[in-house]
Amino acid sequence: MHFAVLADIHAYGSTVYSSTGVDGINTRLSLILSELQRAALTLQAQGGKSMFIAGDIFHTRGSIDPEVLNPLRATVEEILNMGIDIHAIPGNHDLKSKDSRALSSQIENLAQISIAGGMFRCYNQVTSFQVEGQWFGFVPWRAALKDLLEDLGDLSAHPAHADMHVFIHAGIDGVLSGMPAHGLTSADLAKFGFKRIYAGHYHNHVIFEDGAVVSIGATTHHNWGDVGTRAGFLMVDTDSDAVSFHDTRAPKFTDLTGLDETDMEIECRGNYVRFRGPTMTQAEINELRDQFRKWGALGVSIEVPKTTVATRPSAAASKGLTIDQSVANFIDTAKAIPASIDKEKLKKRCQAILDESRSIFEEA
CATH class of the missing domain: 3.60.21.10 (Metallo-dependent phosphatases)
Known part of the structure; x- marks a missing residue:
């Protein structure tokens, strides 16, 4: 049968x-x-x-x-x-x-x-x-x-x-x-x-x-x-x-982050693609999106950190912890987190959420 x-x-x-x-x-x-x-x-x-x-x-x-x-x-x-x-x-x-x-x-x-x-x-x-x-x-x-x-x-x-x-x-x-x-x-x-x-x-x-x-x-x-x-x-x-x-022969959702150019081109063909990277200008984002489309991507999501205006840090600020460090320290010391939870994995997940919150999403 x-x-x-x-x-x-x-x-x-x-x-x-x-x-x-x-x-x-x-x-x-x-x-x-x-x-x-x-x-x-x-x-x-x-x-x-x-x-x-x-x-x-x-x-x-x-x-x-x-x-x-x-x-x-x-x-x-x-x-x-x-x-x-x-x-x-x-x-x-x-x-x-x-x-x-x-x-x-x-x-x-x-x-x-x-x-x-x-x-x-x-x-x-x-x-x-x-x-x-x-x-x-x-x-x-x-x-x-x-x-x-x-x-x-x-x-x-x-x-x-x-x-x-x-x-x-x-x-x-x-x-x-x-x-x-x-x-x-x-x-x-x-x-x-x-x-x-x-x-x-x-x-x-x-x-x-x-x-x-x-x-x-x-x-x-x-x-x-x-x-x-x-x-x-x-x-x-x-x-x-x-x-x-x-x-499946239907388009797939694919992450291009960390791939070399050859692999990026292969993964773009007939798929929906996502790229996460460093700070980029709008012109650079447009250029990258157009390249992915030329390689055959059916949909493009570009997630890059927002640019920030540089300022002179005060003495007090220079002694403080970043949000990233504060979250990591909290996870290390929190007694309410069950022992079965892998704290290193939890910290990585929290860091990913923080990075995502600072990102610009360009969907096309």
């Missing part, structure tokens, strides 16, 4: 680096839907008929924009017309409520589609069943970790749990380098003994525990928080027990 796995589609009408296409659809939304179609075509080419989505089909919680819903629905209908069934769980962005309920799930709009080819099903409660002789389990979004673990424990009592592919929407520690640990590790998930757990929520594709736990990753990059992450979709072959990652 071949099946496709996606997560964190986040369909919405972006206002950043976007416009309205000739068809009236937001251009960033069109890119997202094109990747959804590509996953379906890849699945069809491999003879597969089942697509699984591990949450966050929508982006804006509790509100549905018709200019998002209608193009998304049309894309889903095209996929169903191909004879492909879509099985989905709600993620936190798909819900108006704190936890998964059919009443507050935006995905239920897609479950109303009636097509002769395939079906769209949304699972708001823990469930399991067989498709083409393979077992699949579903645990929708749970706001509390203890509830998620309890649901997985109940599902692991199933007599066929060792052969079951399970889909959840939960962040796993270690998937995102800048995200603090919150208590759900890949080892915790592997202990349940399922065939494999596929997790949506954190936007980066990572394989853990010799393939027993997989962070799917977002279908495309969505913002600067996705810099350096792997986005795309997965294809699974149960006969060979293989999981293959298909990198």
Whole structure:
């Protein structure tokens, strides 16, 4: 059996680096839907008929924009017309409520589609069943970790749990380098003994525990928080027990800071790029932005420190600490900071925020 796995589609009408296409659809939304179609075509080419989505089909919680819903629905209908069934769980962005309920799930709009080819099903409660002789389990979004673990424990009592592919929407520690640990590790998930757990929520594709736990990753990059992450979709072959990652073809958010000119040119091609550097004049900013665009950047963000007027420091001022030093000293001496927090990493994060507050943002 071949099946496709996606997560964190986040369909919405972006206002950043976007416009309205000739068809009236937001251009960033069109890119997202094109990747959804590509996953379906890849699945069809491999003879597969089942697509699984591990949450966050929508982006804006509790509100549905018709200019998002209608193009998304049309894309889903095209996929169903191909004879492909879509099985989905709600993620936190798909819900108006704190936890998964059919009443507050935006995905239920897609479950109303009636097509002769395939079906769209949304699972708001823990469930399991067989498709083409393979077992699949579903645990929708749970706001509390203890509830998620309890649901997985109940599902692991199933007599066929060792052969079951399970889909959840939960962040796993270690998937995102800048995200603090919150208590759900890949080892915790592997202990349940399922065939494999596929997790949506954190936007980066990572394989853990010799393939027993997989962070799917977002279908495309969505913002600067996705810099350096792997986005795309997965294809699974149960006969060979293989999981293959298909990198997104949509533009990515890329940081050019610290790269040499050759690498900058490569990264600019077809992507949204960001550069952070020293103080620059407006003329220098314009020149740099134009160069990035010549190299093929679809969007440019230049963040450089603001220029300041030099003044003669007073004797009192020269003896004082800078804000940067004061923040670092506070972190070193603060007793309220838990021992589990890496103070050096915290200081670097605070310094980055201070630097950002002194920056000029040039978006184009």
